[in-house]
Amino acid sequence: MxxxxxxxxxxxxxxxxxxxxxxxxxxxxxxxxxxxxxxxxxxxxxxxxxxxxxxxxxxxxxxxxxxxxxxxxxxxxxxxxxxxxxxxxxxxxxxxxxxxxxxxxxxxxxxxxxxLDALAPGALRPVLPGQPVSAPDATRLVIGIGTGFNAAPVHRIGRGCFVPASEAGHVTLPVTDAETLRLHDFIARRSGFADVEEVLSGRGVALCHAFVCAEAGRGTPLDPAGVLAGIGAGDPLAEAAGRLFVRVLATVTGDLALTHLPHGGIHLIGGVARAIAPWLGRFGFATAFHARGRFAALVRDFPICVVEDDxxxxxxxxxxxxxxxxxxxxxxxx
Incomplete structure (x- = not known):
């Protein structure tokens, strides 16, 4: 055309x-x-x-x-x-x-x-309201979840923005309990190194499902589209994979939030972010994101949304x- x-x-x-x-x-x-x-x-x-x-x-x-x-x-x-x-x-x-x-x-x-400053109001899907700061120097954070994973802070500088380079997807996968330790070891055996992107990406959706199937000793691992369809259909193993994915996402997002203090907001971007957005609430994103001990009140201030504009x-x-x-x-x- x-x-x-x-x-x-x-x-x-x-x-x-x-x-x-x-x-x-x-x-x-x-x-x-x-x-x-x-x-x-x-x-x-x-x-x-x-x-x-x-x-x-x-x-x-x-x-x-x-x-x-x-x-x-x-x-x-x-x-x-x-x-x-x-x-x-x-x-x-x-x-x-x-x-x-x-x-x-x-x-x-x-x-x-x-x-970010050019997005239409309807392009943002709220996840957590937080307490947004309207000051022009308030740091914002973009987190991309698609074929891969990355994150970077956004700083307003004069009339424009400065977004420093980052490869946040290739840091070590956080381990917070026995299940995520087993997930870490499951990935390390397969890939040699368990980084964040191995879970928080398109292929990571499928990997979470493969891990859940291995843990349960039943089920057939599905591709990402199959897992998402299974969640929509109420399949228990697909839901368990989605819940694990969301918990890891909330943990990593919380770590990044404390690193960058994005009082201007956290923006989840990418095809996988948009696909998983309908289940963030149901799968406990807020609970895992706020699980920061004495810093829970601080992370509650950071508003989170999903950018719907592809x-x-x-x-x-x-x-x-x-x-x-x-x-x-x-x-x-x-």
Whole structure:
């Protein structure tokens, strides 16, 4: 389907690369154009470039002046290496491939952080009310749960935001009781190292179910979609897996909250976060999150919501690059 006719000004090309899908869109400056959003499966593509070429060709080859991509992986020296996909993308190659002068690469959680101020009110699904602080310098926290897991604080700096790099999904899985110790050992035997992402991700939903089946000595391990369907159908083993997943999520979220003190709010983002959201209350998220001993009152202050907007990272890319270009010294823009 051809894209809507571009404006007279050159547009910004955006891409949000996850472990499973890539979303591509255009923006007018800092404003995302929702009518231009397209989604592509990463499977079958050896790199990002054929996806971008297909997108632009299908859209009638609109005039591109800038390009910004975000991806699920660590960024260093203008280059991102995806954690769950064998792609590596640099700002220099992005500029060369698209023919633009201004090109930027950032982590997908950073893009989500830059998008927070642009979210529509209806894009937020409340989980816990907390006591939000409206002060402009109140730290916020984004937690991404999808093909992988990551988290990063969002700090307001001047007219924009600073979202420091993080790989929070690869810290050691917390052990809080005998069951989570057995879960830790179950993962370590399978993977060699039990990190947070092994549980709090798409594959982690299935891993929790496999663990519950092994503990019960019955049942057949299911894929993530099967587990979620089983929860909806009231299957006891699927519900036990969901309850374990939610308890670990609440524990990790509480740890991150005490690390960053996000009085501006905690935002759960990603496909798995949205999928598990209906069961957070039923599976005891609040109880596990508040189980902080003498610090329980402190974590009760942090409001938590789920971001329902699947394309927020694209908006964040547009906002980030537009601010980057505006903040560049005038002499470098000539």
């Amino acid at each position: 051809p894209l809507a006719a571009p404006s007279d000004a050159a547009l910004t090309l955006l891409a949000d690369i996850g472990g499973t899908n890539t979303r591509v869109a255009l923006a007018d400056g800092a404003v995302l154009r929702p009518d231009t959003i397209r989604r592509y499966a990463n499977a079958g593509h050896a790199a990002l470039w054929p996806i971008l070429a297909e997108y632009l060709t299908a859209g009638g080859s609109p005039r591109i002046g800038r390009a910004c991509i975000c991806a699920a992986g660590p960024v260093s020296a203008g280059k991102v290496t995806l954690t769950n996909l064998a792609w590596e993308i640099s700002e220099a190659e992005l500029a060369a491939r698209t023919g633009v002068r201004d090109a930027a690469v950032l982590n997908d959680l950073a893009a989500q952080g830059h998008a 394309y927020a990272a694209l908006a964040g890319c547009a906002i980030y690059l537009d601010r980057l270009c505006k903040d560049r010294p005038a002499s470098s823009q000539n």
